[in-house]
Amino acid sequence: MEMKCFGCGCLKDTESLEYNTQNDDLVKDVPIEPLFVLCAESRIEGVGWKHVVVCHACFAALELDMWISSDCWKSINPVVNFRDLPEHTEDSCGKDNPEEYAHIK
């Protein structure tokens, strides 16, 4: 399925695996999925946690610890605003299939 990175907006085919060239900690000699799903903590009043879907380059730019914050998300000037990201729930936490969020514009 083709969908965009919520950070830079680049289009990725979720079935076409990629070598990670951004981070030495991630395996380089085996191709991995082009998009990652992350949890994002809201620091905006009245807005809950969200999920972000990012490409390898945006993942590296976010300098992720265990999760990211809405401030961190804003820092990469993303194409999808924090408020428009898909809701993070107890149920969705840990699900890592980006296609679940392919409807987000």
Ligand SMILES: [Zn+2]
């Ligand atoms: Zn990206």
Ligand SMILES: [Zn+2]
């Ligand atoms: Zn979570």
